[in-house]
Structure formats: structure tokens, C-alpha cells
Amino acid sequence: MTTNIVQKNNRPVFPFTAIVGQDEMKLALALNVIDPKIGGVIIMGDRGTGKSTTIRAIADILPEIEVVADDPFNSDPTDFELMSDEVRQILEAGNTVSTSSKKVPMVDLPLGATEDRVCGTIDIEKALTEGVKAFEPGLLAKANRGILYVDEVNLLDDHLVDILLDSAASGWNTVEREGISIRHPARFVLVGSGNPEEGELRPQLLDRFGMHSEIRTVRDPELRVHIVEQRSDFDKSPQECLKKYQEQQDSFKRTIVDAQKRLPETNIDYDLRVKISQVCGELDVDGLRGDIVTNRAARAHAAYQGRTEVTVDDIKSVITMCLRHRLRKDPLETIDSGDKVQKVFDEIFG
CATH class of the missing domain: 3.40.50.300 (P-loop containing nucleotide triphosphate hydrolases)
Structure with missing residues (x-):
């Protein structure tokens, strides 16, 4: 059963799925x-x-997360990497901890x-x-x-x-x-x-x-009007607005949860990894952080789309966001809009 968002928060938050542009x-x-x-x-x-x-x-x-009750670090009751040393010591001693959702x-x-x-x-x-x-x-x-x-x-x-x-x-x-x-x-x-x-x-x-x-600021006049109307509707009646988008909100939440579960099984082919590194090399990206992040983001994108195999389209969707800010060598330069990244991507991936 879905809980109305307004009941869980004192202050309603504009629905994520309603944001356009x-x-x-x-x-x-x-x-x-x-x-x-x-x-x-x-x-x-x-x-x-x-x-x-x-x-x-x-x-x-x-979605809500399970935490160790009254723990100041939101410790995960099962994952050692996400729990405090105190909680880990309690569990390693064979004791149990009480949990809650938040x-x-x-x-x-x-x-x-x-x-x-x-x-x-x-x-x-x-x-x-x-x-x-x-x-x-x-x-x-x-x-x-x-x-x-x-x-x-x-x-x-x-x-x-x-x-x-x-x-x-x-x-x-x-x-x-x-x-x-x-x-x-x-x-x-x-x-x-x-x-x-x-x-x-x-x-x-x-x-x-x-x-x-x-x-960038939305330039299309009709879309601007649509955004202004949405915001006015929300300010006038947050409950009605949230109710209107409740189904889309729930659907998005399920998509995120499914993607998180699918991520460990998601693979990226060796040839695609080589091409990602070729793009980074061609763009003269310092270090290997760009390669690593692009691989991770492409896998997350594939999981988000409901797949366990990364495609060229997954890489194309994320590579600009992963690399554009790594091209600036001089603090006085402006950040590339992404054209340079896309041009090299097209050359290497065909």
C-alpha cells in the first residue's frame, strides 16, 4: 500500500517526476x-x-533504508562497509542489534x-x-x-x-x-x-x-509556461499536485530499486572498455578517473534501462557528463559544452 508523500513530511516537496526540461x-x-x-x-x-x-x-x-536504531551514523545492520566500528564489534561478538527504517x-x-x-x-x-x-x-x-x-x-x-x-x-x-x-x-x-x-x-x-x-535556462516559451503553471499548481495545493504524480513517483521508485539490485550483474564488454579508454586518451584526460567513472556510469545506465549488458547507447548517454569537466587544464578556461567529447566519441565508436 502506498503512503501519501504529504503524510510523511511536514513540508511537501515538489515531485521529481513532474520536473521537466x-x-x-x-x-x-x-x-x-x-x-x-x-x-x-x-x-x-x-x-x-x-x-x-x-x-x-x-x-x-x-525508498526508505534499514538502519541500526538510535545509531548516529545510519549504520547498515548487515553491510560492514556501511556500519560503525561499535556496531560491527557488537555483531562480531554474536549479539543482535535492533533496527528501524528511515x-x-x-x-x-x-x-x-x-x-x-x-x-x-x-x-x-x-x-x-x-x-x-x-x-x-x-x-x-x-x-x-x-x-x-x-x-x-x-x-x-x-x-x-x-x-x-x-x-x-x-x-x-x-x-x-x-x-x-x-x-x-x-x-x-x-x-x-x-x-x-x-x-x-x-x-x-x-x-x-x-x-x-x-x-541552461529553458528557452522554449510553451515549456516555460508549462513549468510556471506546474509550480503555481504545487504552491496552491501541494496535496493535489502530489496525488496527481503519485503513480509516476511510485514507478520511478521501483525503477531505482530494481536498477540497484540489477547493478552487480551488469557487465560491460572488453571492447567497449577499450574504446572508452581510447576516447579518454584522445581527449588527453589526466589520470584514470575518467575511464573508471564512465565505465561505472554506463553500467548504472544499463541497469536503469532494465538491462544487464552495456550498449554503445548507454556509453553515449553518460560519457559527456563523465568527461567534459576533465578537459579543463587551465583554471581560466571555460568548461567544454560537450561538443568535443561527442565528436571524439563519434570518431571512435563510429
Whole structure:
């Protein structure tokens, strides 16, 4: 039985399936949810193009996850990679833990956040006087198994962006202070958004994001009118709007769950992997991150489409988003719109 979305939230969220005109951004988010190891997505585009709305909408639609009850890290009760050391020790000792279900966490990282707020802090006084590791979890702990969203990521301090990217890549956060060290799982989908007019991220940081989605203002007048009407209808009566899209929302949720289950069985042919690496070589992409992300995203796309074998069309659908932001060597250059990637793709894949 489907539970009405409004009943589960105090504040209704605009339905993900109702968002039109931003297909690239929606696809990038869906693929990262299917396989968080893709490495997140940075969404750059004009103001007022629905970046924040879309990100909140996909977090709202995702199926609930099972967590260890009252655990500050949203520990998975079965997967050692997604549980805290304390929970793992309890299970390894042969004891059981109580579990509960909760919505996928969606954590906003404010621009003014400090490193302590992001990573968490250790209470040294308590540790020394009581002999316990007193740890106050930060935003990375709350975001484990969820989505960590940074609006205006291009204005965030480079040092903090580095910390976020390191945690997203390793799946763990380690806090060290005065000889005391605490680590906890921090596997999340990192989503950054921003307006390129306010500055770009350094190429070294850009390269660490799995995908790059470019958003442009919709120019078609009829589509613009349709979007404005949709938003007005939602603001007027959120319940009616959500009811109208409930079937599509449920269908999308099932598609995501099926794709997540199908992903481990999804294969990409050796010849296709070689051609992906040829494209990366031809485009002079530094390192192997571009090759790895394109392979992962192509597999996630095939699973999303209901298949276990990757096709050339799967690669074509994702390769621009996986590579366009890796072509910029000079911080003063602008990011390629994708034409260069598509041109080389067409040459190599025919």
C-alpha cells in the first residue's frame, strides 16, 4: 500500500517526476543514486533553473533504508562497509542489534560551515577524565548512506571541498585530535551546485566529482509556461499536485530499486572498455578517473534501462557528463559544452 508523500513530511516537496526540461541533471542524479561509487555530481547552471528543487525532490522520492536504531551514523545492520566500528564489534561478538527504517538522509552543508561542524569533534576533556572516546558527530556522519548537498559549492573553501571529496571517495571519515582517533562510515552521494558566473572550482577539485551536469535556462516559451503553471499548481495545493504524480513517483521508485539490485550483474564488454579508454586518451584526460567513472556510469545506465549488458547507447548517454569537466587544464578556461567529447566519441565508436 502506498503512503501519501504529504503524510510523511511536514513540508511537501515538489515531485521529481513532474520536473521537466532538465533531463541531463535528472539522469546524473538517478545514476548516482543507483551507484554512489560514481563519485557524485556537480551541477552548474543559471540561477533559477531548479537545481535545488530537483536535488531535494530525488532525496524525497527514494525508498526508505534499514538502519541500526538510535545509531548516529545510519549504520547498515548487515553491510560492514556501511556500519560503525561499535556496531560491527557488537555483531562480531554474536549479539543482535535492533533496527528501524528511515528516509534516505538529505544533508545541506551551509557555506559558513567549519571543519568541526563537517567532520565532527572529539571531547578531549571527557576522553581524558572518563576514559571514553566522546565524539560529537558532524554533517558527514548524518549524511552516511544519503545525499550531501552543497549549494554554491564553487564558493566553499577549497580545504572543505577536499575533505568532502576524500570522504565521498573512501567512504570513511577520520577525526584525529591530541592522539585520539575516531573513524566512522561516510558513504554518501555528493551533490554540488553553483552558478559559473560566480567562479569555477579549480580543475583539480572538479576532476574529483564523478559527473558534471550543465543546466541552461529553458528557452522554449510553451515549456516555460508549462513549468510556471506546474509550480503555481504545487504552491496552491501541494496535496493535489502530489496525488496527481503519485503513480509516476511510485514507478520511478521501483525503477531505482530494481536498477540497484540489477547493478552487480551488469557487465560491460572488453571492447567497449577499450574504446572508452581510447576516447579518454584522445581527449588527453589526466589520470584514470575518467575511464573508471564512465565505465561505472554506463553500467548504472544499463541497469536503469532494465538491462544487464552495456550498449554503445548507454556509453553515449553518460560519457559527456563523465568527461567534459576533465578537459579543463587551465583554471581560466571555460568548461567544454560537450561538443568535443561527442565528436571524439563519434570518431571512435563510429
